[in-house]
Amino acid sequence: MTALTAVSGRRRRADSVARGALMVLTGVALVPLVLVVYYLLKRGLGAISWDFFTTDPTGSFLGNPGGVKSAILGTIEIVALATLIAVPTGVLVALYLVEFGRGKRFGNVVRYFVDVMTGVPSIVFGLFVYIVLVTSSFVGVGFAGWKGAVALALLMLPVVIRSGEVVLLLVPDSLREAALALGAPRWKVAFRVVLPSALPGLITGSLLAVARAAGETAPLLFTSAIVLGTSFNLDGRMNSLPVQIFTDVGQAQDRLVTRAWGAALTLVVLVLLLTLIARLFQRRNRYT
Amino acid sequence: MEAGSLRLPPGGRSLDERSPASRAADPFFRWGLTVLATLVLALIAFFFIFLLSKAHPALSKFGVFGFVFKDNWDVSRNIYEAWSLVVGTIVTSAIALILGVPVAVAAALYVTELCPPRAKGALTILVDLLAAVPSVVYGLWGVFVLIPHLKPAEQWFSDTFAFLPFVGGSVAGPNVFIAGLILAIMILPIVSAISREVILTVPRDHKEAALALGATRWEMLRIAVLPYSRSGIVGASMLGLGRALGETIAVTLVVGNAPNVPHQIFDQGYTLAAVIANEFGEAANNPLHVGALIAAGLVLFVLTLAVNATARAVVNRGLAA
Amino acid sequence: MTDQRISEETVAESPPVQRLGVPEAKPAAREVASEARAVRLESLNAWYGDHHTIKGLSLDFAANRATALIGPSGSGKSTVVRCINRMHEELPAARAEGRVLLDDLDLYDRAVDVTAVRRAIGMVFQKPNPFPTMSIFDNVAAGLRLTSRKVDHEHVEKALHGAGLWEEVKDRLAKPGIGLSGGQQQRLCIARALAVEPEVILMDEPASALDPISTLKIEELVQELKSRVTIIIVTHNMQQAARVADSTAFLLDGELVEVGPTEKIFTNPADERTERYVTGKFG
Secondary structure: OOOOOOHHHHHHHHHHHHHHHHHHHHHHHHHHHHHHHHHHHHHHHHHHHHHHOOOOOOOOOOOOOOOHHHHHHHHHHHHHHHHHHHHHHHHHHHHHHHHHHOOOOHHHHHHHHHHHHOOHHHHHHHHHHHHHHHHOOOOOOOOOHHHHHHHHHHHHHHHHHHHHHHHHHHHHHHHHHHHHOOOOOOOHHHHHHHHHHHHHHHHHHHHHHHHHHHHHHHHHHHOOOOOOOOOOOOOOOOOHHHHHHHHHHHHHOHHHHHHHHHHHHHHHHHHHHHHHHHHHHHHOOOOO | OOOHHOOOOOHHHHHOOHHHHHHHHHHHHHHHHHHHHHHHHHHHHHHHHHHHHHHHHHHHHHHHHHHHHHHHEOOOOOEEEEEHHHHHHHHHHHHHHHHHHHHHHHHHHHHHOOOOOOHHHHHHHHHHHHHHHHHHHHHHHHHHHHHHHHHHHHHHHHHHOOOOOOOOOOOOOOOOHHHHHHEEEEEEHHHHHHHHHHHHHHOHHHHHHHHHHOOOOOHHHHHHHHHHHHHHHHHHHHHHHHHHHHHHHHHHHOOOOOOOOOOOOOOOOOOHHHHHHHHHHHHOHHHHHHHHHHHHHHHHHHHHHHHHHHHHHHHHHHHHH | OOOOOOOHHHHHOOOOOOOOOOOOOOOOOOOOOOOOOOOEEEEEEEEEEOOOEEEEEEEEEEOOOOOEEOOOOOOOHHHHHHEEEEEEOOOOOEEEEEEEEEEEEOOOOOOHHHHHHHHHHEEEOOOOOOOOOOHHHHHHHHHHHHHHHOOOHHHEEEEEEEEHHHHHHHOOOOEEHHHHHHHHHHHHHHHHHHHOOOEEEEEEEOOOOOEEEHHHHHHHHHHHHOOOOEEEEEEEHHHHHHHHHHEEEEEEEEEEEEEEEEHHHHHOOOOOOHHHHHHHHOO
């Protein structure tokens, strides 16, 4: 009977061990996610209540600590403003890179620096805005919600530009050429033809940038700081969820810590929602 | 064909002149966008200059060399020499790499090469979801879950393996190891995602060549996939490093914020980013202190720039290969 | 052995379908040649997802001979060959059933380890694929290193001789494998396959990506190697089949149409479809 040279036990074992190890390590990678979600639910759900969402933090240590209304509203206000600043700017810069900057020296320089910007720690952005806008008398000294929004916008900008560029590049050139051949000027081609067809991808990229900005603490520490009351005045101090959580964690008080867990749960839900919507959008509108 | 090089058809007058007004807007369009892009560049240059100027008081008082390499960060005496911060930054990031990169690459390998196809999508999303958790939430979780729960295990490790360098002694609650561990978790998604991309570029040809020689699955990964992906994975790790270096909030909550060079992994420590977040409030009226914090920010900026620029070059080389 | 050249006149003179003289089999140089084995396919069926690509194919490949598989694109030639060394099942949604016998051992038997099958049956691919991060030496040694840590320099040298590449690379064994020309890379891949001393070598259009001179060198190699190893070669080039193969099988739409001595297939095929294909009426 014909026989083949058998595979040695050593090799077989090495194969099983290696594959097992890879699988186990992948499981290890998921453990933190599970644990974070578990504790968020375990300790955060207890803090959630109607009051939690509708009252402002009172700042008192002994009595009722209050809820996080001003933090939630503040986050919404600041992030909304940051989005208003970052997304149109970012998309326009991405448009520039794709329509006029392909292969050109200047375009490459811009692209390189934008890439570099994605690696800058968020606290450095906060510092920058602090120096330029908060301490200098350029625009009025002091903390302000809108300054926080600027810091977040700086954070979002490189992300929007890079993802926007990728998406705009996917629009086939034949589409552009067809429009141009019909006599349309470049800017019309860009706004009426290219942007609309890239829109779903642009929305996805922007939503992901927003999700990232919503969770940032460091830039806001030096720019919008913290304040207890709900404020709709973007020119003054403004509360935000991440900063509120950060401050509460620093206190030794049980009730504040519980509130911090509840606020963290709220923040994570917000960020996850944005991320999931972005991914769902991406899946439904995939550019084939 | 590049859109930037398209020429309008010459002599196509009748079509071109449909609306002279809108044609005229074209140069403005191009110019407007160029100006915007230039502004972005200028912003970055601005950044650097501003940081430098505000850091100047501290840097000139202690000297750049003194600031970075001497160890004496004493707020009460208004002395700011940041070596302990630099060491803390490097040590926590190193721990993050040691713990995080193997897990991230293993997950990338598993998802792309070994796992059943139906699980691929779910596993990918789950690993990527780690990136969606905000830094402050990791910090919160680190303070109230990781630190108390790991302390006994850390103490056991410290006692059992005291013969190893950097191990041994009493375990502080918040410490450099926990900071490194949380950083490892935070860099996992980015290192894994890029490694995944790199591994996917390995041509099927090479994998088949290995299999056709009678290699087991692991052997195929070892001789055909990993060597090919090596430089890309290194680049991915460097990008992870860049992130770890700059991470502020989670670290400041769990590292202990003690400006001493840690002697063992369970000592308290401090990082450049954490000191900025931590001391900013109290530094407000002290221009030297503020200057020192900004100088720390500058050092951090330069460090992350260097790491990220190198990382990108390495990744691009790895993907293009 | 590379000094043995088919004279140019012979190449020029012979009409396309006439076989050239088969050079004498060289005696095994240093060691006992591994036993070549016969391969038999019995009712082989293969699928890509729902697509039934090989339909109940039965075919014999004689030991120590070269058999060519010809047929138009899509006829399943590559699939058949990939089923023999069980590479077909590596593709997602690919499936194979039936028996593939190496002498009397069914390679699809449950008890058989697929990696052992692939060690005994070597493969050379259409596009040369040396491992890009390895030197010439390491490429040839790759298969050997799987089973033993220390690699005998002699083994590598012997394999390179067997592939007709030794003279050209003996002074630069440490250089990267991808630094070689296309034809040399393919011979390097042949050396790599030879190093583990297989009993059968499968070649899937090994010369289709190469220039004519390299192609000729590969064909010479096939003729030398078949004395030691059973060779199954897929080719879309009928002249090549005529030059190197003892038997030829014609496949159409996943089915075996006709098989026989190469000369007969090309000059006097039994099936009308074979006749139409070899005379170039389709495919």
